[in-house]
Amino acid sequence: MRAILDNFRRILYVVGVTELAFSIVILVAILANIGAQVFSRYVLNLPLIWVEELASYLLIWLGFLSAAVAHKQRRHVSIALLHAIKSPPLARALTILAEICVIFLALVLLANIPLAIGIESRTTSIGLPIDIPKHWFFSVPLAIGAASLLFTSLHGLLSALTTRPDKITPILGRFGDHSDPDLERVEAALEGRTST
């Protein structure tokens, strides 16, 4: 069981890094799109009609992919009402409950995706240079996000059942350099300005 869970976790880690990379690419694309819109309007005097539509479709992709990333980092906000009760069985029960709720929600969403795709595929994008069926902007990102939540929580559920709660760590951590460039500089600036 331990080996299966470890392999499952490795796969989810790779999926999570991929989701994060795609999310960053989408965010950069949104930034570039809107920046290009302003540039084109003021410098070229040529408003780009497709920018708003494309950017708002990208937001849907960003929303569901980033939600999956945040779930793998265990960063979705919860209220630690029972935090003061340091009981491992309670912590395990709460974790199991949270994972079951995610699994239930993801299954409800995934069960309805085929029907939603059927409806949305009847219409296409309006302003984009090529006509793309709308399910690629609505149901597909939601399905990918829901599937990712489902598998992450299945792993979380199995981990909670087999591992001590304090030994469970998020699948994804933080990326990049989080050191603060300002701390030492402020202290240096304050030197010589204080008197007691």
Added chain:
Amino acid sequence: MSLLVLFGSFGLLVGLQVPIAIAMGFAGAAYLMLDPVFPTLIMVQRMARGIHSFPLLAIPLFILAGHLFNHAGIASRIFGFANALVGHIRGGLAHVNILASIIFAGMSGVAAADAAGLGAVEIRAMRKAGFSAPFSAAITAASAIIGPIVPPSVIMVLYAVMAQVSIAGMFLAGIVPGLLMGLLLMGTVYTMARSGRIEGSKQNRVSLRELATSFVAAGPAIAAPVLLVGGLLLGVATPTELGALTCIYAIVLGFSYRQLTARRLLAAFSETITSCGVILLLIAVGIPFGWIVAVNNLPAELSSFLTGLSDNPLIILAMINVGLLIAGAVMEAAAILLIAVPIVLPLVQSIGIDPVHFGVIVVLNLVIGVTTPPFGMILFIMMDIAEVRMSELVKAILPFYIPIFAVLILVILVPEITLFVPRLLGY
């Protein structure tokens, strides 16, 4: 189908530490499964379409701007300028803390980003200057709430989209209340310093030359909020476009300061993705939740209930305020907004209250919530940075609730405080 299923399962799951977005989604899905009329397909359709909005794009962009500025090495420059300007006033670095927060609030859209980024710098400097850890953390927490009031503000974008009012109008409406809160906080610090209730060393007054030098060093950073507000006032770009321009400006500034490395850029973007994941999922599940509330006629029932108690708009507003403050103390701000706005906005408009004015009141209530025990998020960030206990922090922050609530009451009683600037510019 009774709304008891919706609110009961949501409240129970939140109480059992299920993430708020998941609890909201679960409650909505469970309601629709038990309802004989509406299919669960609604959940899928409303969730995706709920975040299909160009104005909502301002949210990731202003979150990104906050993280980029945090990694661009501007905090020390802003802090240095604020220190040169007000550091000599009685209360010293506590005033600097508030002024720096006001300036940073004009660049970042989230209180938590202000508290975590600039807050770490402020607390460290105050501790070194002899202020106690609880007081340093308390003034940092109190001043961080100016962030979501002064533009840009993620929570104001969300309110504007939900209430279908102008984002630019909301941003402009927050300027005076934000500045007023800063002034009253500084007044409180001054009073405390005069009465000897604040320890810590005082600052020497700087020469005009030093002040000018610090201004030049901080100038490009201070220009960001000036350009943003200027852009709003002149109407040259939409708030979403201004969000994108602010991000591009932060990147250029960070590289020109030689602080923004590729790894820091990755940190800023990945932190933004996480923040987006949290808030966008909340919005996605909040939309069907709000829809269920609306189709069950709850807004009308609440309206007739409250107007039955009193027909005085101020008393109704006071009751809504008490509800929002209580909710803010135990729940995440965006979640409250998603639930409360569809319920109370029709009532508020029916008694003649301007939705922009009401928006600022809602935002004030919710940001007060993030500094209120037992679950105020900023308090937890401060406890972590300053290494203080909750009881110490709450005791130290108590005096600052006076100016904070004074601003709330003033904003409620005098709508012109919020509406003057947007009306002047035709919003």
